[in-house]
Amino acid sequence: MTEPRLTSLAHGGGCGCKIAPGALSDILRAMPQAGPFADLLVGTETSDDAAVWRLNDRQALVATTDFFMPVVDDPRDFGRIAATNALSDVYAMGGRPILALAIVGMPIKVLSPETIGAILAGGAEICAEAGVPVAGGHSIDSVEPIYGLVALGLVDPAKVMTNRGARPGDALILTKPLGVGVLSAAFKQGRLDEAGYAALIDTTTRLNRIGPDLAPLAGVHAITDVTGFGLLGHALEMARGAGATIEIDAGAAPVLPGVEALLAQGVVTGASGRNWASYGEGVTGSGALPSGRLDLLTDPQTSGGLLVAVAPDAVAEALAIARSGGFAQAAVVGRVGEGAPGVSLV
Template sequence: MAESATGAQGPVRLTSLAHGGGCGCKIAPGVLQQILAGAPASAPFASLMVGTETSDDAAVWRLNDEQALIATTDFFMPMVDDPRDFGRIAAANALSDVYAMGGRPILALAIVGMPINALPVETIRGILAGGSEICAEAGIPIAGGHSIDSVEPIYGLVALGLVHPDRVMTNRAARAGDELILGKALGVGVLSAAFKQGRLDAEGYAALVSSTTRLNTPGPDLAALDGVHAMTDVTGFGLLGHGLEMARGAGLTLRIDPLAPHLLPGAEALARDGVRTGASVRNWDSYGADVGGAEALEPWRRDLLSDPQTSGGLLVAVAPEAAAGVLSHLRSAGFEAARVGRFAEGPGRIVLAPGA
C-alpha cells in the first residue's frame, strides 16, 4: 500500500513521529479565534487588497492595473507514511490557496522541519521529491526554502501566484440566491484516521492519495466566469467550517443539504463504524452553535460534514444561472463536483436541510 522510512532500528512510520497529520493539525477554529482576538489589523497599505481582516486563503497585493500577487503558506505533519506521497499531498494543499483566490502559481519555497536523528536522509529526500513533483505538475519551480531540525516531521510550501486585480476571489462576496458548489468528495479525515488505525484498505488509500494530490487548477478559470462571486477551498475546518466563514463574511445564511456532498470510497462505512478525527470533534465544538438542523442527522454524517479535509475541494458561490457551467467545468476536469447548498437572506450561520 505504502512505503515507510527505514532507520537504524528498522522501519519507521512517518505518522508515528507526529501527534497529528494533514490539515487535521490545524488549531481548532474556536481556539484560533481566541488567539487572534484583539490582534492588530493589517496596516492601511493602499496596495494590500486582501490582508488579515478576513479568513481568506491568502494575502493579495496589487502590483499594477493588470497583476496582483497572491502570497500564502501552508505546512503540516504527515498523514501517510510514504515519503513521496506526504510531499505530494503537502505541496498540492499549499498550492490550493492560490487557485482558490483565482490565481495561477508562479513559484514556491519549501518549508522543511525534520527529526534528523529519527529519519534517514533518503526519506527526507523522498518528501522533497514528492513536493517538487507536484510543483512541476503545476508548472512552477521550488526556488528555495528553509529547513530546521524539529521534533516532528513538517513539510509545506510558501506559494506565490498572480491574478488580475479584477478577478481576485475572496470567501466573503457570496450573494443571496447563490448556489454553493463543492469540487471534491468529503472524507479525507476519516480515511486518514483509518489509515493510522490500520483499518484502511488499498482502495481507500488510493482514493485518499488521489483526492489530496489533485491540484485545484480550475480555480482561475472559474474566477473568470460571469456569475462566480466567491470562492475558497475546504481544508481543516471541514465543509461546515469553511461554509460558515463564507456565510459570516457575506452576512447571509447558508442552507446546506447534508445528503448532497459526494463521499470518498469507504468513508461512509468507516464513519458509520465510529472512525473520526479529533479535529472533527474540535471543529464541531467550535462552531456547532451556529449550525442549525444538526439534531436531525445521524452523528456519523455530522462528523463527515465537519471532517477536516486536506487539499480539499474548491467551494464556489455562484449565481443560479451560472451554476451548471461551474459544475460542467469541474466535472470535465475530472472533479466529483456537487451542488451542496444555497445562500439566503439571514444572519451569518448555517442551516442543514435535506434538499436545500
C-alpha cells in the same frame, strides 16, 4: 537503519493538526491590526485563503503558506499531498502559481536523508505538475516531521476570488468529495484497505487548478477551499464574510468510497469534534442529522475541494468546467440565502 512510520512521529496529521477555529480566534484577537495599505486587496479580515497585494492595474500577487505533519507514511506521497494542499490557496483566490518555497522541519536523527529527500522530491513533483519551481526554502531540525510550501501566484485584481462575495440566491458547488479525515484516521489505525488508500491519494494530490478557470465567469461570486475546518467551518466563514445565511443540504455532498462504512464503525478524527466545539453555535439543524453525518460535515479535509458560490444561471457552466477539469463528483451542496450570518443544515 530501521525507521519508524512517519505518522507515528506526529501527534496529528494533515489539516487535522490545525489549531481549532475557536482557539485560533482567541490567539489572533491579540494581533495588532495592520495599518491601511491601499494595495492590500485581501488581508486577515475574513479568514480568507491567501493575502493579495496589487502590483499594478493588471496584476496582483497572491501569497500564502501551508504546512503540516504526515498524514501517510510514504514519504513521496506525504510531500505530494502537502504541496497540493499549499498550492490550493492560490487557486482558490483565482490565481495561478508562479513560485514556491519549501518549509521543512525534520527529526534528522530519526529519519534518513533518503526519506527526507523523498518528501521534498514529492513536493517538487507536484510543483512541476503545476508549472512552478521550488526556488528555495528553509529547514530546521524538529521533533515532528513537518513539510509544506510558501506559494506565490498572480491574479488579475479585477478577478480576485474571496470567501466574502457570495450573494443571496447563489448555489454552492463542492468540487471534491468529503471524507479525507476519516480515511486518514483509518490509515493510522491500520484499518484502511488498498482501495481506500488509493482513493485518499487520488483526491489529496489532485490540484485545484480549475480555480482560475472559474474566476472569470460572471456568475461566480466567491470561492474558498475546504480544508481543516471541514465543509461546515469553511461554509460558516463564507457566510460571515458575505453577511448571509448559507444552507447546506446535509445529504448532497459527495463522499469518498468507503467513508460511510468507516463512519458506521466509529472511525472519526479528533479534529472533527474540536471543529464542532469551536463553531457549532453558528450552525442550526444538526439535531436531525443521521448518525455519522455531522462527523462527515466537520471532517478536516486535507487538500480538499473548492466551495464555489455561483449564480443559478451559471451553475451548469461551472459544473462543466469542474467536471472537464477532473472533478467528476462536483455537485451542488447548498445555497446562499437572506438572513443573519450562519449555516443552516437542511
